[in-house]
Amino acid sequence: MQTAHLSALEAKHAVLDRRIAEEEHRPMPDTYLVADLKKQKLRVKEEIALAH
Known part of the structure; x- marks a missing residue:
């Protein structure tokens, strides 16, 4: 059973x-923004793994 927290993280x-x-499909993507978003995504993924 998923918790509300896990659902929110997903x-x-x-x-x-x-x-x-x-952002990656824009004509001139902001590479710094993409890198920051990827770091955020990785943190969330790690938090999801800990919640399982």
Whole structure:
């Protein structure tokens, strides 16, 4: 059974994934923004792994 916290983390992970994809597909992506978003996504992924 998933907790509300785990569901929220998974939703945040999905949002970050979409934001990364959107930024990478722009004509001139902001590489610093992409790197920051990827770091955030990794932190969320690690938190999800700890919650399991």
